[in-house]
Amino acid sequence: MSTVTGRRDRRGVGTGAARPDGIPKVTGEFAYSSDLWEAGMLWGATLRSPHPSARIISIDTTAAVAMPGVRAVLTADDVPGRPTYGLEVPDQPVFASDVVRYVGEPIAAVAADHYDIARRAAAAIVVTYDVLDPLLDPEASLTAEPLHPDGNVFRHMVIRHGDPDAVGDPAAGDIVVEGTYEVGMQDQAPLGTESGLAKPTADGGVELRIGTQWLHVDRDQIAASLDLDPDLVQVELAGVGGAFGAREDVSLQIHLCLLAKRTGRPVKMIYGREESFLGHVHRHPARMWFRHTAKADGTLVKVEAKLLFDGGAYCSSSPAVLANATCFAGGPYKIPNAVVEGSAVRTNNPPCGAMRGFGSVQVCFGHEGQMDKLAAALGMDPVELRLKNALAPGDRLITGQRLDGAAPVAALIEAVAASPLPGEVDGPMGLPGGPGRTTQAGDVRRGVALAVGFKNLMFSEGYDDSAAAKIRLFDGVATVSTACAEVGQGFVTLVHQIVHEVLGDDIEVVLNTASTTDVGSAGSTSASRQTWMSGGAVKLAADDIKAQVDLDPDRAEYLADVVHQHTPTTPLDENGQGEPHVSFTFACHRAVVDVDPELGVLRLVDLVTSQEVGKILNPVQLLGQLEGGAAQGAGLALMEEIVLEGGHIKNPSFTDYLIPTSFDLPELRVAAIIEEPEPHLGAPFGAKGVGEAPTISSGAAVIAAIRAATGLELPRVPVRPSDIALSPDRTP
Amino acid sequence: MNYKLSVNGTDHTVESTWEGESLLYVLRERLGLPGAKGACEQGECGSCSVLLDGDLVCSCLVLAAAAEGRDVRTVEAVAGPEGLSDVQQAFLDAGAVQCGFCTPGLIVAVHDLLERHPQPDDLTMREELAGNLCRCTGYGRIMEAVRMAADRRAASA
Numbered sequence: 022m023s024t025v026t027g028r029r030d031r032r033g034v035g036t037g038a039a040r041p042d043g044i045p046k047v048t049g050e051f052a053y054s055s056d057l058w059e060a061g062m063l064w065g066a067t068l069r070s071p072h073p074s075a076r077i078i079s080i081d082t083t084a085a086v087a088m089p090g091v092r093a094v095l096t097a098d099d100v101p102g103r104p105t106y107g108l109e110v111p112d113q114p115v116f117a118s119d120v121v122r123y124v125g126e127p128i129a130a131v132a133a134d135h136y137d138i139a140r141r142a143a144a145a146i147v148v149t150y151d152v153l154d155p156l157l158d159p160e161a162s163l164t165a166e167p168l169h170p171d172g173n174v175f176r177h178m179v180i181r182h183g184d185p186d187a188v189g190d191p192a193a194g195d196i197v198v199e200g201t202y203e204v205g206m207q208d209q210a211p212l213g214t215e216s217g218l219a220k221p222t223a224d225g226g227v228e229l230r231i232g233t234q235w236l237h238v239d240r241d242q243i244a245a246s247l248d249l250d251p252d253l254v255q256v257e258l259a260g261v262g263g264a265f266g267a268r269e270d271v272s273l274q275i276h277l278c279l280l281a282k283r284t285g286r287p288v289k290m291i292y293g294r295e296e297s298f299l300g301h302v303h304r305h306p307a308r309m310w311f312r313h314t315a316k317a318d319g320t321l322v323k324v325e326a327k328l329l330f331d332g333g334a335y336c337s338s339s340p341a342v343l344a345n346a347t348c349f350a351g352g353p354y355k356i357p358n359a360v361v362e363g364s365a366v367r368t369n370n371p372p373c374g375a376m377r378g379f380g381s382v383q384v385c386f387g388h389e390g391q392m393d394k395l396a397a398a399l400g401m402d403p404v405e406l407r408l409k410n411a412l413a414p415g416d417r418l419i420t421g422q423r424l425d426g427a428a429p430v431a432a433l434i435e436a437v438a439a440s441p442l443p444g445e446v447d448g449p450m451g452l453p454g455g456p457g458r459t460t461q462a463g464d465v466r467r468g469v470a471l472a473v474g475f476k477n478l479m480f481s482e483g484y485d486d487s488a489a490a491k492i493r494l495f496d497g498v499a500t501v502s503t504a505c506a507e508v509g510q511g512f513v514t515l516v517h518q519i520v521h522e523v524l525g526d527d528i529e530v531v532l533n534t535a536s537t538t539d540v541g542s543a544g545s546t547s548a549s550r551q552t553w554m555s556g557g558a559v560k561l562a563a564d565d566i567k568a569q570v571d572l573d574p575d576r577a578e579y580l581a582d583v584v585h586q587h588t589p590t591t592p593l594d595e596n597g598q599g600e601p602h603v604s605f606t607f608a609c610h611r612a613v614v615d616v617d618p619e620l621g622v623l624r625l626v627d628l629v630t631s632q633e634v635g636k637i638l639n640p641v642q643l644l645g646q647l648e649g650g651a652a653q654g655a656g657l658a659l660m661e662e663i664v665l666e667g668g669h670i671k672n673p674s675f676t677d678y679l680i681p682t683s684f685d686l687p688e689l690r691v692a693a694i695i696e697e698p699e700p701h702l703g704a705p706f707g708a709k710g711v712g713e714a715p716t717i718s719s720g721a722a723v724i725a726a727i728r729a730a731t732g733l734e735l736p737r738v739p740v741r742p743s744d745i746a747l748s749p750d751r752t753p
Numbered sequence: 754m755n756y757k758l759s760v761n762g763t764d765h766t767v768e769s770t771w772e773g774e775s776l777l778y779v780l781r782e783r784l785g786l787p788g789a790k791g792a793c794e795q796g797e798c799g800s801c802s803v804l805l806d807g808d809l810v811c812s813c814l815v816l817a818a819a820a821e822g823r824d825v826r827t828v829e830a831v832a833g834p835e836g837l838s839d840v841q842q843a844f845l846d847a848g849a850v851q852c853g854f855c856t857p858g859l860i861v862a863v864h865d866l867l868e869r870h871p872q873p874d875d876l877t878m879r880e881e882l883a884g885n886l887c888r889c890t891g892y893g894r895i896m897e898a899v900r901m902a903a904d905r906r907a908a909s910a
């Protein structure tokens with residue numbers, strides 16, 4: 022049982038300062054994007070494709086338009102500007118007009134007086150389709166007829182490092198192990214579904230209040246499709262019910278703004294849970310092949326991998342996800358020679374894009390599975406094998422980039438491995454099957470295993486990544502503006518702490534609502550980047566104010582206006598070599614799982630972690646990220662999968678898409694938090710983002726523990742009860 | 754057709770042309786009480802938890818019109834005039850709130866839990882609260898908040 026409150030006698034960094042939005046959140050007064058209300062407000066609804074692939078022959082909106090209470094029905098013909106949008110490539114239609122490429126693709130949007138009228142009107146639109154055979158196999162996509170004018174390959178890349186032709190020497194006892202791994206499609210499942218409210222403004226523009234991860238890029242995409250000057254599109258952050266990558270792409274933003282402009286009235290939209298599953302991108306399903314070569318003493322000689330990521334119908338952030346998967350495919354180990362080939366392709370499956378861990382999660386299942394296989398083949402302890410190969414400062418990654426910051430991989434592994442193991446569970450409730458009481462204690466087999474993973478912080482490959490912040494100090498009040506999207510992670514708390522740390526506990530800090538109108542872009546709340554980028558921008562602005570006060574303490578008002586950029590990175594060359602990343606984050610997990618092999622049910626009994634964090638800004642929030650991130654990783658290993666059949670999502674509900682409940686998880690134990698202040702300029706007080714690393718190795722540790730308990734290969738994630746109970750390889 | 758609802762001790766007349774509206778919808782969209790949240794609308798997530806005649810229910814599964822003549826209590830009534838309830842305070846002190854979307858439902862559910870189990874052990878509280886999904890916290894700080902509230906109640910009893 023861990024009680025972490027942190028000191029609260031000061032208000033600066035390192036304290037357990039309370040969230041400034043905490044009180045309204047516990048009283049129910051906090052206004053989420055789904056809670057917005059305006060007089061005269063209409064409700065919006067969306068019509069979506071029921072087919073994964075079809076030509077649209079005709080769209081007849083007559084019946085919908087004629088329904089009482091319906092105020093607007095919009096299709097592709099009503100988009101005045103750019104007909105498409107997209108984070109990296111604008112390849113996705115705002116409304117499909119000629120073809121549909123996935124189940125759930127928007128075709129029309131309706132605004133009406135009542136929520137239910139809007140939905141009924143959307144259902145009354147008659148679309149005639151010429152249904153086509155969907156392309157659902159990512160392997161087949163590589164050679165199939167293109168599904169889109171942009172082609173089927175979002176990105177193909179190869180990393181060749183060291184001697185790509187290196188081979189092991191069997192005579193000297195070198196060992197080669199091969200493995201194929203598969204990861205299913207995971208959903209971010211933020212509790213708040215997509216929602217927002219748009220209203221027309223007097224100057225001919227539009228104002229949108231929305232739960233999003235990236236205000237300015239939403240604004241730019243809305244402006245392009247509405248053919249408006251970006252200044253006429255004001256995007257303001259409403260309360261966000263979680264994000265985890267699901268809100269980085271546009272969902273209902275453009276539809277809402279079009280409806281508000283057309284009707285001249287405020288329009289609100291809320292997706293139901295099923296529509297939410299259809300309306301945002303998911304974590305890429307992956308098929309991965311690996312071949313590891315090592316010397317008899319366990320030293321890695323070479324890692325080869327081929328990765329195939331199913332990007333679904335549209336591009337979203339597939340190229341960047343693939344780059345991460347490819348760059349981190351070998352895991353946090355010294356790898357002298359590597360050949361890693363990755364492809365992200367288009368299919369008629371639902372589009373995939375950002376989710377916490379962003380490409381590193383999928384490959385971690387592969388590289389950690391391989392390390393365990395290698396250890397078994399060598400007759401070596403898996404912890405020892407990992408320690409032998411662990412990355413250390415100064416080492417080169419397979420991209421050729423040298424690690425110039427912290428990389429305490431061995432220390433993370435050692436801390437977790439040294440953590441005491443739990444005893445037997447106490448009572449029948451703690452057995453696999455839990456309150457179902459289906460398992461006899463004597464049937465239970467226990468598995469223990471460890472996994473380690475890493476990824477980059479912030480955007481990579483030369484992306485021009487920046488964050489803006491402003492502070493006005495007047496009469497003892499520091500008013501801070503940043504467009505950083507608070508999605509639950511606690512950035513708002515850090516702003517207060519950072520400003521107090523620099524300007525003192527006595528001033529009052531006021532944080533303006535994030536919007537596109539009073540400050541420049543903060544960039545996205547993703548890639549573990551906002552603590553460093555927007556936190557760094559706030560720190561720079563506060564430092565600037567402090568310098569002004571020191572110089573001239575008698576002024577009434579002080580202003581600072583900064584744009585923070587991190588150390589530049591470079592693109593990858595044709596061999597995947599370069600300096601593509603700014604910095605890295607590492608974590609390790611060990612899982613203890615009890616399995617009832619007869620029934621295939623299991624219980625995660627214990628999960629222990631260690632992580633490298635730069636510097637702790639708020640110990641309570643840090644722990645919250647470690648716990649929440651580990652839960653999502655464990656969820657992927659244990660239960661979370663969007664089940665696809667013929668391109669249709671078969672389980673778009675919380676009845677059928679399971680996320681961990683409190684009963685599915687043990688209390689996460691923290692074996693070590695390693696603070697090594699980030700040396701790169703701009704990381705505030707040496708702190709770095711902590712939110713993604715916990716999701717990377719947690720699931721891989723859980724899978725490995727299930728393998729250890731059952732002796733089964735279990736190459737596919739998540740593990741289903743039938744994979745265990747019905748496995749032909751199971752030894753009774 | 755109009756009907757009456759008693760919510761947090763106040764009587765409201767609901768003017769609705771359609772009796773198919775859920776209690777969750779009516780609380781949020783007609784009575785101006787958006788504290789209860791909808792995240793699944795099929796009884797799986799607990800975000801919409803309210804008390805109906807003292808019983809914990811998912812308001813998304815209750816027809817509003819069927820709640821006529823019954824006592825509805827929502828998260829808006831949890832804090833007293835003297836301020837936050839002990840459970841609300843414990844959620845803040847333990848760091849149990851991230852995005853907070855699950856929080857109002859959990860606050861109602863934890864009050865209900867502690868009424869029935871003043872000192873729940875770990876598995877009891879995990880099982881009892883398994884109907885309230887949280888996607889952000891992994892439940893660690895939420896369990897800590899429950900322990901904190903239970904201990905403080907015991908200490909002040």
Ligand code: FES
Nearest residue numbers: 794796798799813
């Ligand atoms: S909204 Fe009622 S249980 Fe989910």
Ligand code: FES
Nearest residue numbers: 852853887888889
């Ligand atoms: S705090 Fe976000 S769902 Fe619980």
